[in-house]
Amino acid sequence: MSDAVNPEATPASATIDWAAKRADFPVLARTVHGKPLVYFDSANTSQKPRQVIETTDAFYREHNANVSRAVHTLGMEATDAYEGARTRLAAFVNVRADELVLTSGTTQAINLVAYSHALPTLGKGDVILLTRMEHHANIVPWQLIAERCGAVIRVADITPEGELDLDALYRQMTADVRLLAFTHVSNVLGTVNPVAEICREARRRGIVTLVDGSQAIPHRPVDITALGCDFYAFTGHKMLGPTGTGALWARREHLQSMPPFLGGGEMIREVRFEKTTFNDPPHKFEAGTPNIAGIVGLGAAVDYLSATGMAAIEQREKQLLQYATESLDRIDGVRIFGRAREKAAVISFLVEGAHAHDLATLLDLEGYAVRSGHHCAHPLMAYIGVPATCRASLAFYNTVEEIDGFVKALGKVRKLLG
Numbered sequence: 337m338s339d340a341v342n343p344e345a346t347p348a349s350a351t352i353d354w355a356a357k358r359a360d361f362p363v364l365a366r367t368v369h370g371k372p373l374v375y376f377d378s379a380n381t382s383q384k385p386r387q388v389i390e391t392t393d394a395f396y397r398e399h400n401a402n403v404s405r406a407v408h409t410l411g412m413e414a415t416d417a418y419e420g421a422r423t424r425l426a427a428f429v430n431v432r433a434d435e436l437v438l439t440s441g442t443t444q445a446i447n448l449v450a451y452s453h454a455l456p457t458l459g460k461g462d463v464i465l466l467t468r469m470e471h472h473a474n475i476v477p478w479q480l481i482a483e484r485c486g487a488v489i490r491v492a493d494i495t496p497e498g499e500l501d502l503d504a505l506y507r508q509m510t511a512d513v514r515l516l517a518f519t520h521v522s523n524v525l526g527t528v529n530p531v532a533e534i535c536r537e538a539r540r541r542g543i544v545t546l547v548d549g550s551q552a553i554p555h556r557p558v559d560i561t562a563l564g565c566d567f568y569a570f571t572g573h574k575m576l577g578p579t580g581t582g583a584l585w586a587r588r589e590h591l592q593s594m595p596p597f598l599g600g601g602e603m604i605r606e607v608r609f610e611k612t613t614f615n616d617p618p619h620k621f622e623a624g625t626p627n628i629a630g631i632v633g634l635g636a637a638v639d640y641l642s643a644t645g646m647a648a649i650e651q652r653e654k655q656l657l658q659y660a661t662e663s664l665d666r667i668d669g670v671r672i673f674g675r676a677r678e679k680a681a682v683i684s685f686l687v688e689g690a691h692a693h694d695l696a697t698l699l700d701l702e703g704y705a706v707r708s709g710h711h712c713a714h715p716l717m718a719y720i721g722v723p724a725t726c727r728a729s730l731a732f733y734n735t736v737e738e739i740d741g742f743v744k745a746l747g748k749v750r751k752l753l754g
């Protein structure tokens with residue numbers, strides 16, 4: 337399979353000049369250890385196109401000021417750029433802009449829900465249902481608030497292929513379950529969960545749902561409204577945006593009933609020593625000076641993804657995933673973790689007899705950036721019975737030639753370690 341001639345490609349993906357897209361990412365032109373960089377760590381953080389880099393740079397060069405505070409020209413330009421990015425981000429995921437709280441990322445978004453929604457509403461014996469494939473960001477905040485309010489954590493299981501066991505999950509949705517927090521796409525297994533169906537089942541039973549969309553938003557079209565969840569958290573730096581950016585969408589009724597998480601400037605209407613009144617959502621949850629340049633850059637990332645087309649990106653990455661999986665399956669001693677029917681371009685693997693960190697270190701010497709370790713998913717690693725895996729995570733800017741090179745490099749590394 338080559339990038340230029342791909343009989344599998346349907347028009348959406350085939351009409352895009354992926355090589356030109358790739359050329360938009362300056363860092364992909366560099367070398368490491370004298371070899372061309374091959375970046376297979378996009379699930380960790382994505383690379384940034386020049387449009388995002390230039391927009392962030394231009395913000396600091398030409399418009400830098402604080403938001404929502406000053407009437408001078410720069411202040412208004414900065415506010416317009418910041419709120420404009422919120423509006424485009426909201427449209428991108430099909431929600432209302434005034435229901436989209438801008439955060440520093442998924443971690444802050446989930447903590448906001450834990451402390452402002454769950455802690456005040458859950459009590460002793462109430463159950464928070466999680467799944468075995470969660471990132472620590474969707475485990476630890478719930479543990480912290482459960483300790484304080486007496487709630488109990490329960491865990492939904494996965495099948496040997498790495499899919500959620502849906503029948504078991506629905507059986508676990510008992511009357512004491514108040515909240516279900518689960519990932520849209522697993523950062524270790526690549527599993528894409530049937531979010532709309534799960535949320536429908538939860539809603540029928542009066543269970544509030546939070547979806548961790550960190551690994552979904554950058555890689556497939558996501559219509560949050562159509563999913564039917566209560567909360568959806570995602571992060572900007574995995575979707576071509578700057579680090580320290582992200583968002584939480586929440587149903588209006590939750591945003592209205594939730595008390596603020598952090599107090600300070602921006603989130604207030606009037607401050608008296610006797611009593612303070614708060615701004616309307618989403619500003620009620622955005623205390624202090626935000627990452628203005630970052631959010632403006634995230635707006636440029638949204639423009640880039642929208643112009644490329646999320647359906648085309650999904651299709652391209654599916655083709656790369658299939659090609660990479662088939663190629664790795666042909667190598668003796670390679671074991672892939674996660675064989676879900678619906679899967680994103682994340683391949684966790686091990687090579688017989690080799691430690692994940694040794695593999696990643698030797699691959700780095702060949703120019704290949706893959707992540708090794710527990711991937712912030714200790715409970716999942718314990719469940720699959722390994723302390724660490726290597727993870728190759730692909731994005732639309734990767735190529736089949738890079739995959740071919742990777743397979744060769746892996747063969748070489750395997751010999752060195754064997």
Ligand code: PLP
Pocket residue numbers: 379380440441442443444471473474519521522523548550551571572573582712
């Ligand atoms: N959830 C998942 C599934 C992730 O992959 C990550 C990042 O790796 C996070 C949450 C945390 O995102 P952030 O560190 O941007 O808050």
